[in-house]
Amino acid sequence: MIIGKGKPIPTILKMIENHTKIIVAGCRGCVTVCSAGGEKEVGILSTALALAREKEGKPVEIREVTLERQCDPEYLETIRGFADEYEAIVSIACGAGVQFMAEKYRQIPVYPGIDTNFIGVTERQGVWTERCQACGDCKLHLTGGICPISRCAKSLFNGPCGGSSKGKCEVNPEIDCGWQLIYDRLKELNKLDQLEVIIPINDWSTSRDGGPRKIIREDLML
Amino acid sequence: MRLSYPTNIKIIQVPCTGKVDVLYLLKAFQYGADGVYVAGCMEGDCHFLTGNLRARKRVEYAKKILEEVGIGGERLEMYNLSSAQGPRFVEIATEMTERIKKLGPNPIKAFRAPSVENNKTILISEEKNR
Numbered sequence: 001m002i003i004g005k006g007k008p009i010p011t012i013l014k015m016i017e018n019h020t021k022i023i024v025a026g027c028r029g030c031v032t033v034c035s036a037g038g039e040k041e042v043g044i045l046s047t048a049l050a051l052a053r054e055k056e057g058k059p060v061e062i063r064e065v066t067l068e069r070q071c072d073p074e075y076l077e078t079i080r081g082f083a084d085e086y087e088a089i090v091s092i093a094c095g096a097g098v099q100f101m102a103e104k105y106r107q108i109p110v111y112p113g114i115d116t117n118f119i120g121v122t123e124r125q126g127v128w129t130e131r132c133q134a135c136g137d138c139k140l141h142l143t144g145g146i147c148p149i150s151r152c153a154k155s156l157f158n159g160p161c162g163g164s165s166k167g168k169c170e171v172n173p174e175i176d177c178g179w180q181l182i183y184d185r186l187k188e189l190n191k192l193d194q195l196e197v198i199i200p201i202n203d204w205s206t207s208r209d210g211g212p213r214k215i216i217r218e219d220l221m222l
Numbered sequence: 223m224r225l226s227y228p229t230n231i232k233i234i235q236v237p238c239t240g241k242v243d244v245l246y247l248l249k250a251f252q253y254g255a256d257g258v259y260v261a262g263c264m265e266g267d268c269h270f271l272t273g274n275l276r277a278r279k280r281v282e283y284a285k286k287i288l289e290e291v292g293i294g295g296e297r298l299e300m301y302n303l304s305s306a307q308g309p310r311f312v313e314i315a316t317e318m319t320e321r322i323k324k325l326g327p328n329p330i331k332a333f334r335a336p337s338v339e340n341n342k343t344i345l346i347s348e349e350k351n352r
């Protein structure tokens with residue numbers, strides 16, 4: 001899922017300083033699961049913003065909504081009936097949700113209430129870690145199911161660099177060396193010979209280097 | 223024991239402090255409480271094993287938010303005591319009331335119409351701690 005983290009409240013207060021009537025919009029997708037932008041976080045953020053503004057003697061009226069998803073047009077339509085009664089929207093969905101909201105509601109500013117960090121997993125309750133950088137050309141079948149792009153600080157394709165020490169990365173001793181993980185996993189799978197296969201220079205045009213990406217499925221289009 | 227404690231404290235009972243949510247704590251301030259404290263069982267004595275430990279973490283998180291919004295984290299506190307510690311209950315109630323009195327009223331009330339319920343401290347307490 002997409003993992004995010006709430007922005008500091010003073011940062012959001014600055015965004016809304018000139019507004020007196022706003023919507024705080026959460027999303028029931030990824031950001032609910034990572035406790036950054038679900039219904040509960042909408043409640044906490046709205047209460048915090050209201051407290052801060054009331055303390056300043058400049059109260060703000062806040063409508064709390066949580067959409068099924070903010071990355072699908074039909075769910076964004078659910079606030080169409082009342083959105084124009086408000087001066088701004090603080091969206092605590094991921095960056096995609098915030099932008100899609102801004103595209104659909106062009107007359108009012110849409111502000112991001114969270115920072116979108118990465119595509120990752122819940123390691124345990126309250127701990128999320130990165131697994132994927134959406135490069136658009138998955139190589140996990142070659143590397144024991146461990147991604148060298150997201151798990152290696154240098155995104156190396158062939159073996160660890162000299163900074164790998166006792167299984168850890170030189171960037172930070174708390175980070176596992178991605179290539180150590182790949183080696184260990186291939187060993188477990190009895191497929192160490194796979195390490196001898198050279199992975200050629202990568203074509204990054206499927207990744208961010210090719211500009212914003214698009215997928216079209218003619219069979220699904222109406 | 224018939225001990226008396228400050229009369230301005232409003233007690234909200236929860237089955238276990240593990241039920242206490244960050245939102246409850248923030249809402250209490252929005253409703254005008256000058257201070258809030260949570261009274262959980264002694265650490266290690268939770269009937270549900272970790273309810274009081276979770277409550278403490280949530281209190282710490284809510285303190286950070288209160289600090290960020292300018293209400294002040296010191297208006298919120300977590301205490302641990304057993305239901306057999308009546309004198310300690312009074313001591314904490316007095317200590318918290320004194321602290322809040324020093325801090326003055328909840329700053330959001332400066333712009334609200336005066337209320338008869340000034341100097342209100344909310345205690346969120348486990349049922350058996352009463």
